[in-house]
Amino acid sequence: QKEVEQDPGPLSVPEGAIVSLNCTYSNSAFQYFMWYRQYSRKGPELLMYTYSSGNKEDGRFTAQVDKSSKYISLFIRDSQPSDSATYLCAMSVARGNNRLAFGKGNQVVVIP
Amino acid sequence: ETGVTQTPRHLVMGMTNKKSLKCEQHLGHNAMYWYKQSAKKPLELMFVYNFKEQTENNSVPSRFSPECPNSSHLFLHLHTLQPEDSALYLCASSQGLTEDYGYTFGSGTRLTVV
Numbered sequence: 001q002k003e004v005e006q007d008p009g010p011l012s013v014p015e016g017a018i019v020s021l022n023c024t025y026s027n028s029a030f031q032y033f034m035w036y037r038q039y040s041r042k043g044p045e046l047l048m049y050t051y052s053s054g055n056k057e058d059g060r061f062t063a064q065v066d067k068s069s070k071y072i073s074l075f076i077r078d079s080q081p082s083d084s085a086t087y088l089c090a091m092s093v094a095r096g097n098n099r100l101a102f103g104k105g106n107q108v109v110v111i112p
Numbered sequence: 113e114t115g116v117t118q119t120p121r122h123l124v125m126g127m128t129n130k131k132s133l134k135c136e137q138h139l140g141h142n143a144m145y146w147y148k149q150s151a152k153k154p155l156e157l158m159f160v161y162n163f164k165e166q167t168e169n170n171s172v173p174s175r176f177s178p179e180c181p182n183s184s185h186l187f188l189h190l191h192t193l194q195p196e197d198s199a200l201y202l203c204a205s206s207q208g209l210t211e212d213y214g215y216t217f218g219s220g221t222r223l224t225v226v
């Protein structure tokens with residue numbers, strides 16, 4: 001079983017819709033969870049990070065972590081064409097950048 | 113210039129060639145990383161440097177040779193590569209290894225081995 005599972009998509013939605021992305025994982029010791037956004041021909045950029053279970057909201061973005069189900073989600077409200085990108089989940093056991101396990105990334109296309 | 117800059121953006125090389133990828137960060141960060149990003153695969157950590165000392169080598173084949181002359185510059189020297197090494201090579205930096213989260217990534221070098 002892969003450590004982090006993420007459906008690569010692509011996921012196409014109309015502008016204004018809610019985008020829902022998720023990752024599942026197998027290592028119950030993961031405590032730090034991140035979402036990165038990667039535009040075409042660019043490197044990933046950190047979008048959200050959360051520690052342990054719960055929700056975190058930042059503008060139109062909401063990150064959720066359910067450790068009991070080993071499941072994390074990212075929601076994008078009122079999606080815009082500028083949200084078209086690949087979204088990668090990442091997680092780690094301990095606080096430390098060099099221990100991140102990444103998902104494959106999920107390509108999102110927001111259609112005007 | 114700001115952020116993390118990688119050159120070249122694109123590189124095509126034969127299996128017998130020797131080439132180098134360059135990464136430079138202007139953020140005052142102390143840790144730098146090389147990642148490999150292949151289609152339909154998760155990001156793979158290759159090397160980690162902290163204060164220009166290598167702290168991690170994730171079982172990377174010796175045809176990839178990193179060099180970190182100072183905390184701002186990182187190189188990846190390539191020789192006798194295989195076609196399966198074709199990928200996007202990303203450089204990243206962070207303030208430290210444990211103090212914070214969130215890399216700053218460069219835009220990557222798209223490598224094609226023919």
